[in-house]
Amino acid sequence: MTRLPDGAPRLDAVDEVPVWLEVNGEPAVTWMCTPEQLPELVVGWCFGEGYIDSKADLLSMRPCAKEPGFWVTVPEERYQTVEGQERRRVLASGCGAVTTILGSLSSVPRRTTRPALPDLAQTRALFKELFARGERYQETGGIHAAALTDGHTLLAHAEDIGRHNAVDKVLGARILGGDRPDDLILLVTGRISGELAFKAARARIAVVATPSVPSTIAVEIAQAAGMVLIGRAVSGQPQVWQGPAA
Structure with missing residues (x-):
């Protein structure tokens, strides 16, 4: 256990805060997360969910000045495509309730080349x-x-x-x-x-x-x-x- 300057023991704890995201004016997700690299978190999540495919699809990203949160705008056609898919609430192992698109294994993106085993x-x-x-x-x-x-x-x-x-x-x-x-x-x-x-x-x-x-x-x-x-x-x-x- 580490100690404070006055010699008192410091209780070690990991920062955890709620951070919300709205996409094209609609609530999308609230993370319980560590409050660092938040723009990267927002962009990575939007990429993984299909709202963007590249940086060019990120039309705007604006942080809230009053609390941890972001407003993001993406092309309307991409937004409508993602929102039009069947989405289910899933209690993910160890990470709380998340919105995801799992579907069947037939919906998993398939590689066209076999990756080499790394050293x-x-x-x-x-x-x-x-x-x-x-x-x-x-x-x-x-x-x-x-x-x-x-x-x-x-x-x-x-x-x-x-x-x-x-x-x-x-x-x-x-x-x-x-x-x-x-x-x-x-x-x-x-x-x-x-x-x-x-x-x-x-x-x-x-x-x-x-x-x-x-x-x-x-x-x-x-x-x-x-x-x-x-x-x-x-x-x-x-x-x-x-x-x-x-």
């Missing part, structure tokens, strides 16, 4: 770098992290109390930089859930790796998408799942 020793080294960057993790341990990498360098990194939020933040950082996450490797520090795997498939991610394990639904989604999942990625015996490309 597993280099993947372990990248996870070591990811953990080293984790300031909040080192302070409290009660945080998730995510990163995008080309297999050699960490291209984006984020921490959040929610692992899905951390993923949205790195996707958003990529989109705000004018790039896309296609064919990159996604590193996550927590379990790979079904929703996280589906989010990665929609983003055209090639590989998702974790020191933990995937869920059974995540494995099914990865196999349907032709995406690679790597569990126990920092161990001496990583577990690899891969499905065929379309």
Whole structure:
């Protein structure tokens, strides 16, 4: 336990705040999240949900001056396409109620090329770098992290109390930089859930790796998408799942 300047013990806790989003004037989502990299969170979530496909689709993004929240405007045709799809409220594992479009495995985006298995020793080294960057993790341990990498360098990194939020933040950082996450490797520090795997498939991610394990639904989604999942990625015996490309 750390101590304050007067010698009193400090109770370690992770910041958590509600942040709301309206898209084209309508309430879209409220996150319980760590209050950092919020524009990246907004953009990454909009990308993952299909409201935008690139930075050019983000017509405007305005933060609220009174409380944590954002107003976003996207092309009306994209907004209507997303809103016209059947959406279900899902109590996601460990992350609360989220709006998602899961449907059947036939709706999972399928890769046209089979991704190469990354160098597993280099993947372990990248996870070591990811953990080293984790300031909040080192302070409290009660945080998730995510990163995008080309297999050699960490291209984006984020921490959040929610692992899905951390993923949205790195996707958003990529989109705000004018790039896309296609064919990159996604590193996550927590379990790979079904929703996280589906989010990665929609983003055209090639590989998702974790020191933990995937869920059974995540494995099914990865196999349907032709995406690679790597569990126990920092161990001496990583577990690899891969499905065929379309």
